[in-house]
Amino acid sequence: MRANRREFTLGALTAIAAASGWSVAAKAADNKTIAVLFDGLYSEFWVAGLQIIRDDLKKRGFGIQEAISDKDDNKQFEQVRAAIAKKVDGIIIVQTDSNAVIPAIKAANKAKIPMVHFNRPPAKTDAFSVAIQADNQKIAREAVLYSCGVAKDSGKKHKAAILIGNLGDPNAIQRRDGFDEAVKQFPDNVEVVARIPTEWDADKAFAGLTNALQANPDISFVFTSSDFLLPQIIQSLKAANKWAPVGDEKHVILTGFDGFPSAYELMKDKYMDACGVQNLFFETTLAMQAILDLQAGKPVEKLLLDPGFAITQANIEAKKDEMWGYTLWKQKNG
Amino acid sequence: MKSGNRLALLGLQNAPLILFVVVLLTFGLMSDRFLAIANFRNIVIQAAPIGILAIGMTFVLLTAQIDLSIGATMYLTASVLALAFTGLPWPVALLLVTVLAAVVGAINGLIVTVLGVASFITTLSTLFVLRGVAMWMSETRTLPFPDRITDLNRAGVLGIPSAILAFAAIFALAWVVLHQTAFGRQIYAVGEDAEAARKAGIPAKRITFACFVICALCAGVGGFVTVTQIGAVGPKYGDQVEFAAVAAAVLGGVSLFGGRGSVAGTVFGAILIKTVQNGLNIVNADPYIYPLVTGSIIFLAVAVDGLRTRILDTLNRRTIRPLQAN
Known part of the structure; x- marks a missing residue:
């Protein structure tokens, strides 16, 4: 039963990718193998990302060599060396540390094996690799701009809290910057009174938001840098008697980021106003195309951006099919 | 002892408390x-989970x-609670969870006391094994808890929140x-000097196993x-919490070398953090x-604790004066 469900998920994700118009060139792979090296499967985003990559590779006829490093940079370097020793045809990598991955890039360069960083770019280096990254700043800005518009329409000035991710994670910083760019455009409608560093830790997020609500009981605007913190936000808002849907006087304008299934559910139930969505399907296609182009000797930019999009209460019906979280939610709920 | 020394010693003995007052005032x-x-109610609610862990660590x-x-x-x-026990009445679920936890503790205790493997290595290994099993069981997904569990966070008796209780x-x-x-006195004796405790007839291995x-x-x-507070568990749940528990215990005066400290100090350490x-x-x-x-305050508290221990050792050291020739 479980295997069937997984197969259904993979099929559904692929169908969405194909239906969305991103070309999935079914090129004959001639027994080529791609190493897919993740640092961990720490949220549904990464689980879904790995599934989509697996399915894409399978569809193209590539073999796949998977490894998880559990956030151990040395272990991941060994995994890269093992992949090089096996003469793989490309490496898709999600590293933990943007600097620690540089020796791995250099090793891949020396072996003339193309390396693509999935969703997380490396630090600046003279070694060559291609990074696929969501345009975090733009996506966050678009989502928060919608919510700022909602704040403006309410005719009130809202006090805002932002849950910031790990300060050492470029994605978290770009999302924070996108938030800041948006709220700066609405100085009369949104005032940021709490900046909560979560270190991507659920416990710190819960405590931080609870404390912020203690200091500012009138907070009515919350942005989370990742949807995986939504359960803690719900708990904090419930404890503060502020958990209410759009239209209710107690409603807190809530904006998420990532596009998790839980985010879709909250959008559907009108508890969340907007969510910045990373387009996992597009990012996978970009990664595969980059490897194919590099193998063919074509020039490829070092950074390829996924523009992503903001899903809002205004466009949810039109955009939900592009949201990976909706695909997973639909698979689970029928 | 000079009155100045006595005052300094009093200050060092109560350094964590002084630090706490400084934090409060600031x-x-x-x-x-x-x-x-x-807000104090908030602090104690938030300190409850780490405090309970730190008491065990003590x-x-x-x-x-x-x-x-x-x-x-x-x-x-x-993870087991989320996957299998959420349909049960919460006291039953809690009981089953603690039984499962006790089994884990017994495995650690057996490896340390029977096989004689260092606890650092044993528990580092079980850390990876248990986390791996939990990730496999949950398929690394975030596991949400139903309202019947999360509502406990807002429940209480006579206005005292459940976490504080x-x-x-x-x-x-x-x-x-x-x-x-x-049993408590034997724990201190084993920590002070396991070999001496064993010679005195204390079942040191059994005591360590029980701890x-x-x-x-x-x-x-x-x-x-x-989980009643955060409402869901993901793959990073509990990650590195052992360090916070050790920090709370050490802040409260528990020695990393055994035999010294109290749970009251540990509770204080958790609340200070x-x-x-x-x-x-x-x-x-x-x-x-x-x-x-946060790092500076922990460092300061631990440094002061080290200084206090050294001064106390110096003051308590017996000095034998050489016989003076007439």
């Missing part, structure tokens, strides 16, 4: 909301051992066990309290300052 001056009763540290697997135990028990109950039980029973079970039990209960985090949130401090402030 944040209190920066925000009037910080010193509100409701038992293990007192025997001069360490348990690095408590975060993984939390993750495993919480659980924290107080565990503290009282641990205090009685450590300070009012022969690992108690520590894991606390991890199970602490994990349960945490959460007070600092709460204060930074309340005054909306720059996010980059958090690790600097």
